[in-house]
Amino acid sequence: MPPAIDSSPWRRYRLRPYQVEAGRAILDSVFNRRGLTISVEMARQAGKNELSAQLEAFLLTANMLRSADAVKCAPTFEPQCRISMRRLWSRLLEAGLAAVCAREEGRAVRVGRARQLFLSAEPESNVVGHTAHILLEVDEAQDVDADKFDKEFRPMAAAAGATTVLYGTAWDDRTLLERTKQSNLESERRDGVRRHFEYDWEAVAGHNPAYGRYVEGERQRLGENHPLFLTQYCLRPISGGGRLFSRQQCAQLHGDHVRQSRPRSGDAYVAGLDLAGEALELGAPSRPRRDSTVLTIARALHPPRQALVQEPRLEVVEHYVWVNERHDLLYERLVDLLREVWQVRRVAVDATGLGETTARFLTSALGGQVVQPYRFTSESKSRLGYNLLAAVNGGRLKVYAADASDEYRDFWRQMERARVAYRASRTMNFFVDPQEGHDDYLMSLALAVEAGAASRPRSARGWVRESG
Secondary structure, three states: OOOOOHHOOOHHOOHHHHHHHHHHHHHHHHOOOOOOOOEEEOOOOOOOOOOOHHHHHHHHOOOOOOOOOEEEEEEHHHHHHHHHHHHHHHHHHHOHHHHHHEEOOOOEEEEEEEEEEEEEOOOOOOOOOOOOOEEEOOOOHHHOOOHHHHHHHHHHHOOOOEEEEEEEOOOOOOHHHHHHHHHHHHHHHHHHOEEEEEEEEHHHOOOOOHHHHHHHHHHHHHHOOOOHHHHHHOOOOOOOOOEOHHHHHHHHHEOOOOOOOOOOOEEEEEEEEEOEEOOOOOOOOOOOOOEEEEEEEEEOOOOOOOOOOOOEEEEEEEEEEEEEEOHHHHHHHHHHHHHOOOOEEEEEEEEOOOOHHHHHHHHHHHOOOOOEOOOOHHHHHHHHHHHHHHHHHHHOOEEEEOOOHHHHHHHHHHHHHHHEEEEHHEEEEEEOOOOOOOOOHHHHHHHHHHHHOOOOOOOOOOOOOOOO
């Protein structure tokens, strides 16, 4: 029988029952030389890294009299492997093992003659030649390339028949972790030996009420159908893509307030400016060449300070569209609209490519506290898309009621045609297929949400609107 992991010396970091359950199964496979491949899915911040560190410290101590290696890989060395290494080192010192511990070559921790190696699983990393005698671990396995793992890491456990453990959360059905999970579930059906351990946020909240309150806040902020909430907290994999907005989300986006041509006294406004021009290619499909500049104006209603979700409610009240207008000719009009007419508190400006010059000029005219240049990259656009979905899901983004205008019609055409593609490392791309039209309104709306999140009220306003 393996030693009891729940009797470890790290009393300050005592494992919860669900961590102990998975830990015992891993130790059973190690000490009884079963050589199983085990998958562990835990909701974000549920303690998988603490479980991993205590397992590593436990097994290094148990094997300190023999020359043996354990291997842990992660999608990146910096910061992921580095953080894991620091956590392991801290647990060893807390256990009073400083006299027999050492750090080697910036990528290993030694206890006696046993070592824990930390290796990057990045595509270009050179890791061939190592052997996992004790345990092979894969951190954030949903972000590790499956081919890289199969060719270079899986063979490390073969010589000694070592147990392999993959940790992480869900993403889509193509990841290494999801593939391993499905294989493990099939093996369990055949022989009854449990290989997959899964603890969503509700399972964790049953042992940690404070965690449950935090995730409830995230559910309100993101919406229960948000891709990040589904994958990181509910552990439900998503499909590779499809329509950005469902019918329900489009219905949520519809507002009943009237369109405005000028601001109301006492209200705060933000804006999103998507500039026409050639954009960076962000992967397939890339943003097409566009010939329209779209400025979205939104009223920002900030919640009371005690509210669980602090992002403002945004009501889109006006659209301005310029077709085939040069940026230099638009500059004075934009300054007048943003500063003199709407007196916006914040405007997020597409500063990609040709937009960089206009963003710089607007910053000079309006100030850096007002203008937020936003450069589109794969990562920044992904954040923009997730924030847009969160605002829609949370009921914090509404568009003015139907007014039979060209702007209203074109806006909703883009919303209904908008698509999303989910990629590795929990990133996404959102767009309108070039064959179906442009994405000017869509990007301007997303930038307005970004501006709203960065705006700050001058005083506590609550949700009260001005009358009239």
